[in-house]
Amino acid sequence: MTKSEVDCKKKVFQGPSLSYTSNPDYRKPSKISNPYLQCLGAPHVDSFNYMLEEGLEKAVADLYPVEFELPSGERVKATIDEAGFCKPSVPTDVVGVKNQRVLPTECRQRGATYKGEFKIRITMTVDGKSITTDKSLGNLPIMIRSKMCHLADMSPEELIQVNEHGDEWGGYFIIKGHERLARMLLVTRRNYPVAIRRSGWKTRGNLFTDCGVLMRCVKDDQTSTNNVLHFLQNGGCKIMFSHRKIMYYAPLLLIMKCLVDYPDHEIYNILLQGHTDDLYYTNCVQNMLRELHEENLHTSEDCLLYLGRMFRHKLYELPPWTSDVEAADWLLKRCLLIHIPDYTDKFNALVFMAQKLYALATDKCKVEGADAVMVQEILVGGHLYLQVLKERLQDFLNNLRINVQRSVAGTKKFVFNMKEFQQLLRKCGTLEARMESFLSTGTAPSNNLTLPQYKGLTIVPENINRMRYMSHFKAIHRGAFFMEMRTTEARQLLPDAWGFVCPVHTPDGAPCGLLNHLTHTAQVTQHADPNIVAKIPEVLQEHAGMVSIRQSIPGYSYSVFLDGRLVGRLPEASAARAVCHMRTLKIKGEKLPNSTEIVFVPKKEICSQFPGIFLFTTEGRMVRPVINLAHQDVELVGGMEQLHLLVAITAEEATETTTHVELSKSAFMSNLAQLVPMPDCNQSPRNMYQCQMGKQTMGTPIHTWATNAETKLYRLHTPATPLFRPAHYDRVALDDYPMGTNAVVAVISYTNKLYRLHTPATPLFRPAHYDRVALDDYPMGTNAVVAVISYTGYDMEDAMIINKAAHQRGFAAGSIYKSEVVDLENPSSYFCRDPAATDLHQV
Structure with a gap:
């Protein structure tokens, strides 16, 4: 979120100081759009714009190339180099068209899909000889008011001229003439290890318990996967990772030794750092190291060869000439803590997860649970669209491989030229029908995507009246899976939902508590400036006194995590002061993004949340504005951050320990809940x-x-x-x-x-x-x-x-x-007046 966006939000949330006033003369549209209404479509439009500007480029770069060998011995490699959208327009081969652009109102009236052409640049290499060409994969749906939409930068007056509402906020798709909105789904917070107890985990294998630490790892291109560190009855632990929706379990120390080439005593000391007085934990680490040596796995190279040999036959994506070490390397990069590219950082994250797991197993750490709003974020439509599109592009490459192998079946030589290459691409088809079907039905069949549900992903925003239409864009759903559960844990309204989820606005019946609505001021964060985020570790070392990971600190120190990556440590004595300074930098918005969530979990003598300092700058989080009393300015706080702050409802209630004050007494309610007359009397x-x-x-x-x-x-x-x-x-x-x-x-x-x-x-x-x-x-x-x-x-x-x-x-x-749709039987059909009758007056 840029500073200008935050300043705009400050004006919106402060109410009386807002410069926008609606026009009392309904004959003339306002000069600017209503910012309150634009906030309804902002999360959807911003997420789709991110997909267009950065996400698609990162997704294409993350596609693994298709490599295979032909019967003749030739090695073939196919990659997608670039991909991009075009604005909706009339095909160039249509003659007699004065204006090429296609507007949403036209698609509504003729029952068409508002879509733009999607093109890729693909390269095929055969024994060192390469051919590159451009290929159109059809016209894919475009979100209304996104940067690829013709309405993107129109003023209210211009919108009315093209048969749209002056306060149109967009955020939905037009599929076959009907509006379709991608649901905002509640998912587990990304890149944060969550302490959970689930009875179902006991059935995952021999010696498994209900204790585990789950981390939902998400890359910049929104690809996600779940890793769970399981605690075993014998004191050991195994890490779960999945590939093609199949779960696998590996000993923690095996994965650690694959990641770093450290001697055993160094791994032992790192795991016990800050926990040397815990004899049970010490014995468990020693036993896990001993088990590896009993399997003749002594070095990092031994562990890599073993891991690659065990999973080599499951990795169908790799060519047959891939070695075991390369297979293990592919597995570690794409299935384990995928949000962290560096192996040392992966190792450090696993150390923290292991320490948290053993604290949970020995009742030294409280369960956080996946149903609490503090450990949840929102999967927005643009991010979902990008995940589905990325998988479709990978399927396109796989189809190309199949077509090449079929073309050489029974022959000895593969004819490789531009004409043959383009013919193979034509056989692969397009993505138009599949992407349109995904949005029109809300179903995303997948072999690789990790989604909370695969059906009911899109809905029709019903427009019975204005209230109903508006509420669809602020609605958040826990997931269709929970509708069938007999327990009510997922439906409970917990205290940490204050200010983010409306306690009033939820339907009765089956979706009660599962279909909620964001409060009036709650917003969904968008992608922060990557240049600012990349410099945060340096800023923390310079301004907050953070030291490097391996630097020894006398006494207890807090681990500092930035988006799931361990970046340093802070001494216990200076941690609180350093966090206050971070908050100052956050409010200024120059060295820390305004939407940064600063979570300081202090160490306590009683059983509580596992201590640490966590900074989140990622997209999809729920934040809301409150007044910071120390700076007398508006600050955006997140769900987990709010738990460790003292927020008063009014200034009169503030005490010496109060840190923040609400903007208004009704800020915890949604748009519709705030329209209820005298709700405190009901x-x-x-x-x-x-x-x-x-x-x-x-x-x-x-x-x-x-x-x-x-x-x-x-x-x-x-x-x-x-x-x-x-x-x-x-x-x-x-x-x-x-x-x-x-x-x-x-x-x-x-x-x-x-x-x-x-x-x-x-x-x-x-x-x-x-x-x-x-x-x-x-x-x-x-x-x-x-x-x-x-x-x-x-x-x-x-x-x-x-x-x-x-x-x-x-x-x-x-x-x-x-509305009634009439299909003309042939081109000579007409309505009411016969064009061939010369005696009729032509208007």
Whole structure:
């Protein structure tokens, strides 16, 4: 997150000082987009832009080349060198086109996919002779308002001119005329060792226990894999890694000796650093070293040869001439702690994981659990798109190998020239149908991807009214797997979710607690400047007093981790002061990114979280703004960071130990929860039900009635602005899309379709937050006076008596818009007027 982005967010979150004000004259669009609404699509659009700018280049560089040998003895190698997107446009071979660009409104109206051409540059080498050519892999879907979209830099006035809403925030795809949104899924925090106890781990093998330390490792190109360090009943431990969705287990010391060529006594001293007084841990390390020598594995080279020999036949990606050492090297790079390229850094990370595992097994460390928000992050649509696309590119290379092998079947010589190469590429097909199918169905069948689920990855953002449409972009889902679980652990609302996950806005029934919504101010971090991140270790040594890993420090010292990599140590005496200085650098945003999460877990005499200092600059984390009292400035804090801070709700509650203060009393609620009138006077379920009912009412879902091609839309004729307006209702644009009616009594049922109300009205009772998110531009609902008579026979449930005169005057009147698709039988077909009739006046 750049400094300019953070400054923009500060203005958004501070409320009264915000320079943006919505235009009271609805005939003229605002000069700038509403920043509150732009934040809804920002995580999706920014993640897709990262894929376009940096992620795709890194993914292509990480593809392993396809190498194989032909029957004639020739060695073939195929690689993809570059890949890139083009903006959606009309094919160049179409004649008579004045404007080549294709806009989203056109795709909506004709039921097409908004997509741009995707090209790659591929090279094939046969016995040293290389041929390079460009290949189009079809037109792939483009996210609305991303940098490859024509709407990216348009102002509200320009958006209206191309039949879009002036406050369009994008973040979704148009697939076959329908909007599809990639779900934001909650996954385990990347590059952090999480202490977990799972009873299911006991079934993984002989002597396995329920103790383990899990690390979800993620590369810069968003490729992810899970590594788990398991504790065994005999005191040993094994590390789990997976390849092609098959899990393998190897002794920890075997992997360590493969990574570094250290003598046994040095490995022993490093593992026991800071834990020499733990006799049980000391005996376990000695036994693990002894077991290796009993298997005649004495040196690092012996361990590499053994590892390569054991897994060589499982690595189908490698050519047949690969040695055992090269196979082991490939395995260590692509399956073990893949976010760390250096082997020494991998070794240091395993040492920390081992120390944490034995502290957990001996009850010296608390369980963190994968269901806590502090150890979770969000998988965003652009990152998911990149993972699927990378796997499809790898499949394309594998298909090329298969086609080459088929072409030489029964022949002795492979004809290698440009014409033959291009013919082989044509046989490999394109990615167009597979990527479009992935987004239209939400299913991503895969052999290599490590995803929390493989179905239900995309949804249709229903546009019954403005509230429902907005809530889809802030929704976070725990995963379809947890819907079938009988336990309720994953559904629990834990204290560490404060300020990040709304405690009110969740549906009842099966998805309760699994489908949540981010709070109004919570945001998802994007990729930080790599140049700043690369210099962080030097900054910490210069400004925070951090020392190198191997430098001896008297007394206890804290390990300092940067995105899962051990970069140094801090003495216990100066750690707190150093962390405060880091926070100063973070707020300034010059030497540390503003979105950096600084987690200082202090050492305690009681059983608590395993101590250490952890810095996170990666994307996908949840952060929110609070006021730092020491600097009197806005600071973005993360979920794990918040646990070790003292945040007061108001300045009056602050004490001497308070470090931060909330921006507002309602910052812990989502957009819809802040629109509930006087929620503190309701019982908790009523607030939750209101969040759901607000999304069900008829209103004004869109403005583009003339060019919209939705199957069915509902429109309220006389929507009303609320009489009671919470703070969040103050200028957020719902009255432009009116829904609902002011009346004595209003009961509006709904279906899963879109309706139009004829006489919508702006609500008379308007909470303050109403217009920050422009709800008056899309009004919905009706103000009504309700008479409750419980003594007589009129106290019915789920029914009411409506005043006849109010009904005759148009109370709750609405319209239903339906679309009908007519296919012309042949090119000579026409609508209404015969073009061949000369007596008809041509308009």
